[in-house]
Amino acid sequence: MNIDDHAEDLASDLGVDKQEVKEGLENLVEYSVPIDEAKQSLRRKYGGGGGGESTGPSAADIADIDTESGSVTVTAVVLTVGTRSIRYQGDDHTILEGELADESGTISYTAWEEFDLEPGKTVTIGNASVREYEGRPELNFGESSTVEPADEPLDVPYEVGGDRDLAELRAGDRGRNVEVQVVEVETRTIDGRDGETEILSGVLGDESARLPFTDWNPHEELSEGASVRIEDVYVREFRGVPSVNVSEFSTVTELPDPIELGGPTRMALRDAVGRGGAYDVELQGNVLEVRDGSGLIQRCPECGRVTQKGQCRQHGEVDGEDDLRVKAILDDGTATVTAILGRDLTEQVYGGGLEDARQQARDAMDQEVVADSIREEVVGGEYVVRGHLSVDEYGANLEATAFRPADDDPAARAEAFLAEVDA
Template sequence: MSDELERAVNSVLDAVPGADRDAVLDEFERYQTEFLMGPKAAVRSVITRIQRSTPGAVDDASTARPDQAPQPAKQVQSFAELVDGDRNVTLEAFVADHDLVERNVRGEMMTIGRGRLEDKPNEPRSQRTSIQYTDWGNHADVLRPGSVVRIEGASASSWQEQVRLEINRSARVTTLQASSEPIIDRSEPLTIEQASSIEGRVSIVARIVSNDPRTINTKDGRAIEVRSGRIADSTGMMTYTAWDGLDYSAGTLVKIRDAQVRRFRNLPDLNIGRTTIIEEYHDAAFPDLETLSDHSKVAIKGLKDGMRDVEIVAEIHQITERQVNVKGEKKTIHSGELIDPTGRCRFTIWSDAVSIEEGDLPLPVHIQGARVSSWQGIPDLAVDSMDNIERLDTSPWESIDPEDHWVEAMLDDLVKGPSRQSVEVLGSIVSVGEDSGPILRCPECRRVLVDDACADHGTQDGIPDLRIRMVLDDGVAAMTALLNRAAAEALLEMDRDAVVSTIKESGREAWLSDLRDRWLARRVRIRGRTRVDEMAGYLLADAVLFEGISDMSVETVRARWGI
């Protein structure tokens, strides 16, 4: 027995009085065989496992020795079901990231895989839980980012109080759904555009655009001081978080090696940790800071929930003071509306010291260091104080009328992009939904009642309403449009009471059939806003105008959409 193993065994016996020495040795041997982990690296995990298998070591420990009988297979649907010490685990997962790294195991350099998995692969990504994994069995050909896999015979361990999945040498990994994502060579520096599309280890050559102190509050109440900001190259911009500081000023060109791209609300962020290597880089052809700063400004149509350190030029068209409750204390803030040629959005200044009056509006401003949250699906740009806002003498564009500010957009851009306001689209009606017509809404939550009952609030006296659901197709993409009562009554040229009377006389099916005969293949111009998430995208219409007949016949539309 080596001195290192002897010390590790004694550490476990000291930590778990009454533990069986042979069982401890068996555990160290298992970690060495299955995970290539030496005694020093495995000691914490061995202590945890021995505590669970030693009577009286912990309150809920089992009295059964793990080497007395094989552990049955554990079928896992959600990663929340995993606990440290689980063995023979079977699960299906989406591979979010896989990377190969070199690791020194008992003096020998070995290549192992590591990355991140997401459970519930058939659910939207917003409803999944992720977990870090280590692949000890050289399954790189199967663990392709973007693929769905079935893993059998894995185990769970714990590191820094986080459960991890260990894909052992004996584990079986099979592909359920192949990946369509391109393979990117990470051995060389990537562009920011490339790095933004993946997760995991990357190297990047970029110029630092901003570098500011930031405090992160952890779940256990600790405050961690980090540096954060933006880096940029000719292909784009990315935010970063430097956990051990970053001693380079804005404008410095750097080469960053072995950083990690992580995603928050589906937005990439470069994590710079202790193992990351950063060095100043020299390239006379690399764009300067002024050029990159101009490129890094965001238009309103590009704002996404979760963005931070946002720089934008826009006009303030509305601003009001209001009181909010923050952690039990009243706080005065200012909120209003921003407009630029690409759209409009809400904004909030979290300060009572705001030197903007109604007479100043519309006011062109240059905003820096802002962040984006979402309110009812609408981007809300948050600014800490007036220090982040610079007044501009003139607007960089011609005058915008806020009462008639509609931005033409293609459905393909709206479906793939973030939620937006003040959009105008042109397309053909290819479907009218079965649920169109008079409805009743819950007075508590505005949900549609089914059999006079709300799923959350039970039986209710509903609020009468009217809606139309249709599908719009512009030849490239399609999107569901929802018409509220005002828009529906205007398009139908009849109010809700008249619609109810018509349905009573002829029946709902006849009423819907008449709508389809008159509307299918008609071209319409819709003005409103979009609400887009990982599940679907909707066009919430304020107004709908007929534009004529499309190139598609009614019969073609019916055949294509199965109506």
């Protein structure tokens, strides 16, 4: 049964205009509300809660809620509260979002009305619908829901408040606060929802990690080298790693003391791949292979993609521009990743520049000899690679920012590993 049929049946049952009901259903379904729950919500709105379709939302523990739960009533502690503006069907809406917890677990939420939500407060939320967000269930509550102080406060084993180190942030976090140094920042112009818009983008750092950020409402305090406290940020995934988003509702305050920056996070490949990506990570392993598409390559002058036999996947036949690249398979015994070296790092490994590579290819009448030279240099060696790791349907790829031979003692590392196992 399609939306039109559902709307016709529901309008007839409630005695209201079909088009009005259809628009209401479409609005709810667009936000991933299941059709049965959407119909129940409209029945409550128009005072027609009968019809045998709804027995009312049941009380639920957070751990028992899944994307099929429909409508629930939850008593929970508010862990975080963030504020954000979104555009829905051409109109701007201010929403509250964050995380709730009871003794059984945590769940994210979006509140479509200005409910009295404060970190640390225990509330009972009635008639909250459940939708999927970032692959997990999320509570949504609005005009048909109730939010009341609970009779008794809950004691939950979770941190109240949004303060986090950068290394603790995960995609989907809302209402977080960070104290960071602005490592890099630039002003960019994008095509926003209201036309051309200036934003800030760059890198933030603290002792634990570095992460990319975007400021959608530029704050002048976010200048390169500044140490600041940013309250009420939300986190999205960008190229497989968390990205900090600063909005018009975020506050930025300069700190009296500088934030110290930590170095890159050294991780085993298995751990880095298992977390779905990492920004400014350092991995160590052996180069097992230099993949095809390395050495002297050609890129499309329009989009920068690597061409194959003069063909760009997007722009068709093009006159490619020469470039240098290495795609090396790195293995540490726990997992493998593809380390991608751009021109500068490739020149270091190759021992020559772009013109040297062209000359070698001309002499051999085969540009593959450049990749062969690189293979002879690096395959079998152990290297430390620093960069940004993304993990997606194309595999685990590390965009390298540094590449150097490992300088530690393998025997000492083996002894340390065995001591760890024995412990």
